[in-house]
Amino acid sequence: MGTYEDVFRASTEDPEHFWLKAAEAIDWDVTPRRALDASGAPFYRWFPDGRLNVCFNALDRHVEAGRGEQPALVYDSPVTDTRRTYTYAQLRDEVAAFAGALAQLGVGHGDRVVIYMPMVPEAAVAMLACVRIGAVHSVVFGGFAPRELALRIDDAAPKVVVSASCGIEGKRVIAYKPLLDQAIELAAHKPQKSVILQRPQERAELGPDDLDWTALVATAPPADCVPVPATDPLYILYTSGTTGKPKGVVRDCGGYAVALHWSMGAVYDVGPGETMFTGSDVGWVVGHSYIVYAPLLAGATTVLYEGKPVGTPDAGQFWRVAAEYRVKTMFTAPTAFRAIRKEDPKGALTAGHDLSRLCHLFLAGERLDPETYHWASALLGIPVIDHWWQTETGWPIVANPVGIEAAPLKPGSPTLPLPGWDVRVLDASGEPVPAGVDGAIVVKLPLPPGALPTLWNDDDRYLASYLSAYDGYYLTGDSGHIDADGYVFVMGRTDDVINVAGHRLSTGSMEEALAAHPDVAECAVIGVADALKGQIPRGFVVLKAGSDREPGEVEAELVQLVRTRIGAVASLKDVTIVAALPKTRSGKILRKTMRGIADGHDEPIPSTVDDPGVIEDLRPVLRRPGHTL
Numbered sequence: 001m002g003t004y005e006d007v008f009r010a011s012t013e014d015p016e017h018f019w020l021k022a023a024e025a026i027d028w029d030v031t032p033r034r035a036l037d038a039s040g041a042p043f044y045r046w047f048p049d050g051r052l053n054v055c056f057n058a059l060d061r062h063v064e065a066g067r068g069e070q071p072a073l074v075y076d077s078p079v080t081d082t083r084r085t086y087t088y089a090q091l092r093d094e095v096a097a098f099a100g101a102l103a104q105l106g107v108g109h110g111d112r113v114v115i116y117m118p119m120v121p122e123a124a125v126a127m128l129a130c131v132r133i134g135a136v137h138s139v140v141f142g143g144f145a146p147r148e149l150a151l152r153i154d155d156a157a158p159k160v161v162v163s164a165s166c167g168i169e170g171k172r173v174i175a176y177k178p179l180l181d182q183a184i185e186l187a188a189h190k191p192q193k194s195v196i197l198q199r200p201q202e203r204a205e206l207g208p209d210d211l212d213w214t215a216l217v218a219t220a221p222p223a224d225c226v227p228v229p230a231t232d233p234l235y236i237l238y239t240s241g242t243t244g245k246p247k248g249v250v251r252d253c254g255g256y257a258v259a260l261h262w263s264m265g266a267v268y269d270v271g272p273g274e275t276m277f278t279g280s281d282v283g284w285v286v287g288h289s290y291i292v293y294a295p296l297l298a299g300a301t302t303v304l305y306e307g308k309p310v311g312t313p314d315a316g317q318f319w320r321v322a323a324e325y326r327v328k329t330m331f332t333a334p335t336a337f338r339a340i341r342k343e344d345p346k347g348a349l350t351a352g353h354d355l356s357r358l359c360h361l362f363l364a365g366e367r368l369d370p371e372t373y374h375w376a377s378a379l380l381g382i383p384v385i386d387h388w389w390q391t392e393t394g395w396p397i398v399a400n401p402v403g404i405e406a407a408p409l410k411p412g413s414p415t416l417p418l419p420g421w422d423v424r425v426l427d428a429s430g431e432p433v434p435a436g437v438d439g440a441i442v443v444k445l446p447l448p449p450g451a452l453p454t455l456w457n458d459d460d461r462y463l464a465s466y467l468s469a470y471d472g473y474y475l476t477g478d479s480g481h482i483d484a485d486g487y488v489f490v491m492g493r494t495d496d497v498i499n500v501a502g503h504r505l506s507t508g509s510m511e512e513a514l515a516a517h518p519d520v521a522e523c524a525v526i527g528v529a530d531a532l533k534g535q536i537p538r539g540f541v542v543l544k545a546g547s548d549r550e551p552g553e554v555e556a557e558l559v560q561l562v563r564t565r566i567g568a569v570a571s572l573k574d575v576t577i578v579a580a581l582p583k584t585r586s587g588k589i590l591r592k593t594m595r596g597i598a599d600g601h602d603e604p605i606p607s608t609v610d611d612p613g614v615i616e617d618l619r620p621v622l623r624r625p626g627h628t629l
Helices: 004-013 015-023 054-067 088-104 121-132 146-156 177-186 213-218 254-266 285-297 317-324 334-343 370-380 459-467 507-515 551-566 591-598 612-622
Strands: 071-077 082-087 112-116 136-139 160-164 166-169 172-175 193-197 210-212 233-239 247-252 275-278 301-305 329-332 360-363 384-386 423-426 439-444 473-482 488-493 497-500 503-506 520-530 534-543 575-577
Touching: 004 015, 015 254, 054 088, 054 121, 054 254, 054 285, 071 088, 071 121, 082 088, 088 121, 088 213, 112 121, 112 146, 121 136, 121 233, 121 285, 121 301, 136 146, 146 177, 146 233, 146 247, 160 177, 172 177, 177 193, 193 213, 210 213, 233 285, 247 254, 254 285, 275 285, 275 317, 285 301, 301 317, 317 329, 334 370, 334 520, 360 370, 370 384, 370 507, 423 473, 459 473, 488 507, 507 520, 507 534, 507 551, 520 591, 534 551, 551 575, 591 612
Parallel strands: 071 301, 112 136, 112 160, 136 233, 160 193, 193 210, 275 301, 275 329, 329 360, 360 384, 534 575
Antiparallel strands: 071 082, 166 172, 233 247, 423 439, 439 473, 473 488, 497 503, 520 534
């Protein structure tokens, strides 16, 4: 590919040529002659004259190329003690059969299908089946609350919902059908039918509008791939909105396929026949991009894992999976590794697992604190690569492009902007800031292929949410800086910068200091309202398993550690040891929720919360009097 500098320069100086060249790796029914359509700017469209089918590119073309017997998808479920491998030919046939079943229900080009599924192979089958017939899928995380599911049903207006009888969270079996029934009752839009995959752990009682997955597929003729315009929507993925109404991020077909295929080689260094294990969920963007679409587009083997990094049954499951399936690249969230480190601080559970084929560990979703980086690096002896992206972008903005040229790692930085992403840091007035100075991280328009072209049925909200703050730039909502070497440092969401007596301080910097303490497994710092200083920081830490130190002693050390590393201006004098931090199911710490509770607001528990009990246990600690207004 050339050096990183060469490739990056090519992507910015002549994006038309760069992305048309990348598009040659995709099979087109009508090959695009143009890369970018800027006629409707700031609504940009990629490959406007191309036609393709993404399912054909993910499955059929590999079978036609003679690689039908290669493993495509491996299902590993420690919670059900199940392992199953699908070859490309088998997965194509399963997808074609379910696509035929959807077509018999009247689902066709442009129709929407909501998928509300656990981490089972049928979730990926349903996604690809929609794409095969030109329908648009919207995956909703299995087990989401009925009200949240109802909001998404109303916004997407699906013809059909695909679900399962139950999901498994750790040791709990969660019945999905009652949640789905309640959501449909709440929703103004009524889907015509629901297709239910019956799982042996808990079978659902089917109603008059429900259909059994197995029975439906048994009588359905397989469906062929339907070519669609490259600018057609592939899927809608909802992300939380500040108004309470979720934002439907739209992903197009052509730009997404080109960008994801390119990223597999350039960023993750995974090619045909190699194995990628992404420890996430198909309900999140990471699962869409790097469990389902990107590995299959590249002809690789993908691992779909139903379980947790710890507790199903222990903190050694990721090592078992990596060894068993000869994984080359692993990708998960930093919070997963903090959980593993908390349970197994010495990494003893790697023993007995052959990890010699594991070349790269990629982490994203939360900021990778240097302590977790150093721990994983020392344990595995391979590059541990932080990288940064968002639901909206579909693939990484900043990463270490090991498939092009590996850059030296800097703890605390996800490394360099990837080709196609023109990343800048601006101050409040929209002026560029000097190297090393924090500001708002933005991306110069147009965004590259694969990023959202708009929000579902809401162009105005797309403009207001992302493009209105700085003319000609996409607002990421994150703050940070770019150093003299061009490395990007993402310090946290813009609202995680707090103002203490006129000093603007990053809570991410304070968390970095706290995480350096040898007894700390993970931490969060929030800014809470204060009558004298406007805001003051409060720290919350979880200790590693086996730590038997006196809490007061550790808390005093942590206060001193922040003072030593950042200075007295940090003003962090309040650190509390807690049993757990509240998180979303994708691993993000719920700092905004914690901040609202600490400030005395009646903060609702987000629908994305992993364990509501953690928030309830924290409420009295967060609302401790004496500091807040």
